[in-house]
Amino acid sequence: MAMIKFRRERCKGCGMCVSACPKNLLVVGSKINRAGYPMARIDDMKSCTGCALCAEMCPDVVITVFK
């Protein structure tokens, strides 16, 4: 069991986490935050292994990981 959390107001929609996830679980959606950036999200949390590669590659420290 693993879980990731997004600090959505800090997300810049760059997609670095999307490329990093070995299980292809992340997408940058069309919803925007207060800064005007589209935000990354995960739809299938159950498949997340908690490997933290998305968090490692995020330039804005948006993602935290729990295992």
Added chain:
Amino acid sequence: MKQTFKRPKALVDIPFHFCPGCHHGIIHRLVAECIDFYGLREKTIGVASVGCSVFLYDYFNADVVEAPHGRAAAVATGVKRASPDNFVFTYQGDGDLAAIGTAEIIHAANRGERITVIFVNNTVFGMTGGQMAPTTMSGQETTTTPFGRDLETNGFPIKMSELLTELPGSTFVARAAVNNPKNLMKAKKLLKRAFEVQTNGEGFSFVEFLSACPTNWKMTPKQATERVQEEMIPYFPLGVFKGGQE
């Protein structure tokens, strides 16, 4: 559930001003993680340079001195000599370190100053709008080389790591990248070693990071990250040039 990835304590909890997908953010975090790892938060004095990383003093939960453009290695020399028990690092872009600050970095390395230099090579003057830097790649279009860098008139992209390796005063020199998780993990190891070289009193340590500047490269973050792999790494090879693991 336990938290397995969190923001390092050495990084102040405010948003970065960097553009989306800028690797400066990742490199800042890696340096902060290293400060936490070695418990150096109360002992660290950073030296900021001029460029997109100029706000180091806002982002690091440590003391930071702002150096005039290119002079970070000289300022760090003074800080470290006056206060040898502190951990002293500089964080400099390629315009800062490899153009206006070439003399300072060469002589600091040659003197074997016991400082740690983080050199962020994104092949442009990022902050000022993407002019050619000494590190700009052959054929690369910038605002001052609109038809691409021409080696005949502009010379060759400068390889700072290779240059500093040749100096007898340098102890540890390495080049890293954060363009994918694998390279990022290697970068963490190199950075740790660079920190140890100073804390062990071994001498001068230098880590060059290849870094993407999507804005001035006029690329998406994904394209810019791929460019690091496809164009930069073949010319600026990664690895330890000098002073590997103790």
